[in-house]
Amino acid sequence: MPSDFQSWVAARQSHFEGVLRGLLPNPEATPQRLHAAMRYSVLDGGKRVRPLLAFAAGELAGADVVRVSIVAAAVEMIHAYSLVHDDMPCMDNDVLRRGKPTCHVQYDEATALLVGDTLQALAFQLLAEHRLNDDAARQLEMIKLLAVASGSRGMAGGQAIDLASVGKSLTLPELEFMHIHKTGALIRAAVLLGAQCGSVSAPQLAQLDHFGKLIGLAFQVVDDVLDCEEDTATLGKTAGKDANNDKPTYVSLLGINDARDMARRLRREALETLAEFGDSAQRLRELADFIVLRKF
Amino acid sequence: MPSDFQSWVAARQSHFEGVLRGLLPNPEATPQRLHAAMRYSVLDGGKRVRPLLAFAAGELAGADVVRVSIVAAAVEMIHAYSLVHDDMPCMDNDVLRRGKPTCHVQYDEATALLVGDTLQALAFQLLAEHRLNDDAARQLEMIKLLAVASGSRGMAGGQAIDLASVGKSLTLPELEFMHIHKTGALIRAAVLLGAQCGSVSAPQLAQLDHFGKLIGLAFQVVDDVLDCEEDTATLGKTAGKDANNDKPTYVSLLGINDARDMARRLRREALETLAEFGDSAQRLRELADFIVLRKF
Numbered sequence: 001m002p003s004d005f006q007s008w009v010a011a012r013q014s015h016f017e018g019v020l021r022g023l024l025p026n027p028e029a030t031p032q033r034l035h036a037a038m039r040y041s042v043l044d045g046g047k048r049v050r051p052l053l054a055f056a057a058g059e060l061a062g063a064d065v066v067r068v069s070i071v072a073a074a075v076e077m078i079h080a081y082s083l084v085h086d087d088m089p090c091m092d093n094d095v096l097r098r099g100k101p102t103c104h105v106q107y108d109e110a111t112a113l114l115v116g117d118t119l120q121a122l123a124f125q126l127l128a129e130h131r132l133n134d135d136a137a138r139q140l141e142m143i144k145l146l147a148v149a150s151g152s153r154g155m156a157g158g159q160a161i162d163l164a165s166v167g168k169s170l171t172l173p174e175l176e177f178m179h180i181h182k183t184g185a186l187i188r189a190a191v192l193l194g195a196q197c198g199s200v201s202a203p204q205l206a207q208l209d210h211f212g213k214l215i216g217l218a219f220q221v222v223d224d225v226l227d228c229e230e231d232t233a234t235l236g237k238t239a240g241k242d243a244n245n246d247k248p249t250y251v252s253l254l255g256i257n258d259a260r261d262m263a264r265r266l267r268r269e270a271l272e273t274l275a276e277f278g279d280s281a282q283r284l285r286e287l288a289d290f291i292v293l294r295k296f
Numbered sequence: 297m298p299s300d301f302q303s304w305v306a307a308r309q310s311h312f313e314g315v316l317r318g319l320l321p322n323p324e325a326t327p328q329r330l331h332a333a334m335r336y337s338v339l340d341g342g343k344r345v346r347p348l349l350a351f352a353a354g355e356l357a358g359a360d361v362v363r364v365s366i367v368a369a370a371v372e373m374i375h376a377y378s379l380v381h382d383d384m385p386c387m388d389n390d391v392l393r394r395g396k397p398t399c400h401v402q403y404d405e406a407t408a409l410l411v412g413d414t415l416q417a418l419a420f421q422l423l424a425e426h427r428l429n430d431d432a433a434r435q436l437e438m439i440k441l442l443a444v445a446s447g448s449r450g451m452a453g454g455q456a457i458d459l460a461s462v463g464k465s466l467t468l469p470e471l472e473f474m475h476i477h478k479t480g481a482l483i484r485a486a487v488l489l490g491a492q493c494g495s496v497s498a499p500q501l502a503q504l505d506h507f508g509k510l511i512g513l514a515f516q517v518v519d520d521v522l523d524c525e526e527d528t529a530t531l532g533k534t535a536g537k538d539a540n541n542d543k544p545t546y547v548s549l550l551g552i553n554d555a556r557d558m559a560r561r562l563r564r565e566a567l568e569t570l571a572e573f574g575d576s577a578q579r580l581r582e583l584a585d586f587i588v589l590r591k592f
Contacts, residue, residue, distance in 0.1 A: 025448050030473075034448055034456040085413060088386075090405035109386035110459050113409070114452050117381060117416065121447035124420040128439035136432035143424035143439060151417030152321050152330055156410050160327035163406050177326075 005286040012055050013048050019069045020076065023126060037107045037115045038122075042080045045098040049219070049291060050075045050187060054194030056283035057208060061198025070130045071142070071193040074123040078150045079186055081119035084112050086159065120150070132197055142196050149189035158182025162247070170248040176217065183223075184216030191215075191284075204277075211273040211284065218266035219291050224249040225259050226294070267292040301582040308351050309344050315365045316372065319422060333403045333411045334418075338376045341394040345515070345587060346371045346483060350490030352579035353504060357494025366426045367438070367489040370419040374446045375482055377415035380408050382455065416446070428493055438492050445485035454478025458543070466544040472513065479519075480512030487511075487580075500573075507569040507580065514562035515587050520545040521555050522590070563588040 020042055025035040051072035058068035087094040087102040088109060095105050104112035127146060133139045148154055158181025165178060191212035195205060228251045250259040270288045274281040316338055321331040347368035354364035383390040383398040384405060391401050400408035423442060429435045444450055454477025461474060487508035491501060524547045546555040566584045570577040 029449070031448070031453050031456040031460065033460065034453060038448065081413075085409055088409065090384075090409060111456070113381055113384065113386060114448075114456050114459075116413065117377075118448035118452045120413065120416050121443050121450075121452065125440055125443035125447060128436045128443060136436055139436060140424045140432055140439075143436075144421055147417050147421035147424060151421060152327065152334065152410075152414035153325070154417075156414045156417065157327050157330060160330040160407070160410050163410075164327065164329065 002286065005283070005290075008283065008286075009052060009290070012052055016048055016051050016055075016069065016072060016076075017043065019073055023070075023073050024122075033107070034111060034114055034118065037103060037111050038119060040100075040106060041084050041103045041115050042077060042119065045080075045100070048072075048076065049287075050079055050190035052287055052290075053187065053190040053212070053215075053284070056287050057191045057194030058197050059283055060208075060277060060280045061195040061200045063194065063198030067130070067132050067197040068194050070126050070132060071197060072190070074126045074146060075186060075190045075193065077119045077123040077126070078146065078155070081116040081123075082150075082155055082159070082186075084119070085116040088112055091159075091163075123150075138196065142193055145192060145196075146189055149185040154181055154185035154189075155183075158185065166247055168248070170253070172253055175248055175250065175253060179217060179220040180213065183220045184213055187216035187219060188212030207273050207276065211270050211288075214266050214270035214273065215288055215291060218263050218270065218288070221250045221259055221263040221266065222292055222294060224251045225256060225263065227251075228256060263292050298582065301579070301586075304579065304582075305348060305586070308348055312344055312347050312351075312365065312368060312372075313339065315369055319366075319369050320418075329403070330407060330410055330414065333399060333407050334415060336396075336402060337380050337399045337411050338373060338415065341376075341396070344368075344372065345583075346375055346486035348583055348586075349483065349486040349508070349511075349580070352583050353487045353490030354493050355579055356504075356573060356576045357491040357496045359490065359494030363426070363428050363493040364490050366422050366428060367493060368486070370422045370442060371482060371486045371489065373415045373419040373422070374442065374451070377412040377419075378446075378451055378455070378482075380415070381412040384408055387455075387459070419446075434492065438489055441488060441492075442485050445481040450477055450481035450485075451479075454481065462543055464544070466549070468549055471544055471546065471549060475513060475516040476509065479516045480509055483512035483515060484508030503569050503572065507566050507584075510562050510566035510569065511584055511587060514559050514566065514584070517546045517555055517559040517562065518588055518590060520547045521552060521559065523547075524552060559588050 024039050024042060027036045027039055029035055054068055054072040054075060055065070058065065083097060084103045086092050087097055088104050094102055096102065100106070102112075103115055107115075123146065124143065127139070127143045132142060150156060152160070158178050161178045162182055165174075170178070188209055191208050192205065195208050200208070227249070250262065254262060267288055271285055274284055320335050320338060323332045323335055325331055350364055350368040350371060351361070354361065379393060380399045382388050383393055384400050390398055392398065396402070398408075399411055403411075419442065420439065423435070423439045427435075428438060446452060448456070454474055457474045458478055461470075466474070484505055487504050488501060491504050496504070523545070546558065550558060563584055567581055570580055
């Protein structure tokens with residue numbers, strides 16, 4: 001990837017880590033163990049794809065980086081809570097995440113449950129207590145957007161569909177429906193919320209929504225390909241897990257070559273949705289590549 | 297209790313049940329099983345103490361009942377999610393709630409986890425998508441209030457302190473600290489949010505906050521007394537559970553007579569905080585009695 005983009009990513013990731021550290025509860029405040037577990041589950045982890053999308057969309061919309069940092073943190077806290085809950089024994093029962101023991105292994109199940117619950121509450125607290133848009137009514141719409149994206153008709157709903165699909169053969173549209181909710185909803189929210197910290201027209205927002213949908217889907221297809229290809233050490237989580245759990249994936253449905261082709265096609269379509277934005281969408285274009293061509 | 301108050305309670309409870317039915321996701325929308333489990337966990341249950349407090353505080357502040365209904369529903373969804381998660385095997389491992397099998401027994405653990413997660417998201421969605429105050433900036437403050445009240449320094453934090461206290465002997469101040477968070481925070485939020493749908497001054501809001509704190513504590517003391525006194529059939533949940541779990545309670549710390557005295561004292565103090573409101577606080581006064589003298 002271009003070295004200029006590489007430095008942009010590194011700078012944003014490093015800035016964002018500081019933002020998260022400042023926004024998470026102090027580990028010395030009661031209840032200490034819960035606060036420590038919240039920090040354990042959010043900090044030093046992941047590539048921060050959703051926050052990077054929010055920052056890139058914010059740049060496109062000329063948004064204040066302080067405001068975008070808040071929405072990026074809220075989205076990342078929702079994402080982190082979903083990982084903590086998904087890893088629990090009653091869900092995916094996973095012991096390794098981002099190369100570290102999962103929250104319920106490092107702490108205990110009850111704490112992991114509360115970590116997820118409190119990270120979700122913190123996400124909404126952040127969106128309500130910081131100024132994100134000069135128009136407070138617009139800010140209320142942004143909060144609604146994240147709530148819908150993470151709720152029963154968004155991310156968590158996709159998780160429920162995923163659970164119901166174990167051991168079943170899904171069609172490609174059914175698999176797509178699941179992922180548009182499970183992974184896609186939050187990725188779209190990251191793009192839209194980043195942009196809404198600045199100024200974008202309704203048609204532009206619709207274009208960005210379409211971009212988010214395509215790139216969210218591409219992200220999942222690439223995940224399935226990587227999950228099939230790579231070993232546990234490289235991935236930082238248990239590899240081949242979905243196939244072992246008898247969960248349908250793009251690879252199991254299409255085969256690995258067609259799945260790769262699908263990811264490339266989605267990337268192409270995603271880039272087309274950005275055509276009218278010109279140079280202001282450069283970071284979003286580079287992120288589309290970063291997501292599809294991930295090798296880092 | 298006065299028959300006029302009794303009809304007020306019955307009318308509000310019945311109105312509120314209809315509100316909840318309308319706000320919860322359609323059980324025929326995908327994911328159906330999750331939506332059915334959400335409805336199972338919220339509908340037909342409980343005395344709706346928090347919503348009643350919101351309605352009473354709303355009347356005091358001359359608020360629109362449609363607006364108060366939304367904040368009451370949001371608070372009740374947070375309360376319901378906390379019960380679903382608290383009942384799970386990794387927490388209290390309870391099988392009976394409000395006379396029905398708990399969510400994870402009726403459905404399964406993974407569904408119960410997602411029910412709690414999605415009820416929380418729905419609570420914030422409701423507060424963001426409905427108009428609750430003519431001033432959108434004030435509405436953002438209301439969302440922050442519920443987020444803080446339910447998060448790691450509110451209800452869920454109290455739950456974490458509760459978990460850490462099992463098998464330990466707490467002092468009275470420590471027990472009070474736990475309950476002010478675990479039960480009190482959401483009860484205070486119900487009172488404050490109901491009032492903030494109408495017009496109240498900052499000093500009045502501070503008085504109401506004090507009322508909510510006292511009545512929240514009274515509620516917990518009475519709960520401990522009832523838990524010790526009554527049998528499972530009357531209570532609709534497993535009786536004597538906290539004592540069996542070796543959890544400190546007001547009864548175990550004070551003895552049953554002093555615990556009863558404490559509840560009476562808290563009620564008296566709560567009523568004093570309402571003195572300046574005159575007739576407009578009549579329902580809140582009656583609710584204080586309803587909470588402390590519960591026999592229904």
